[in-house]
Amino acid sequence: MMLDEATIVLPLAGVIEFDKERARLDRELGKVGKERDKLERKLDNEQFLARAPAHVVEEQRGRLDEARRAQARLEAALERIAAS
Secondary structure, three states: OOOOOOOOOOOOEOOEOHHHHHHHHHHHHHHHHHHHHHHHHHHHOHHHHHHOOHHHHHHHHHHHHHHHHHHHHHHHHHHHHHHO
16 A cells, blocks of 8 residues: 555654744744645636646645645644654
8 A cells, every 4th residue: 555645753752853843834834824825815816817828726735735734734833842
């Protein structure tokens, strides 16, 4: 069986500086959020949808899906750190 992705959880207390990791994840979440917002605006633009070739629109939709998945992973990671 093949999986697209997997998550492995290891106890890292004492190994990772959680404040620094939280800050890093927050920065990354900000970047992903900006990218997601940009893609959503582009895909909500009727002129873009009407003028862009279908393959470009599909590529942008794929990038938006990936940004949403990345955002969910980062948010989950931040929740796990908060629970530690």
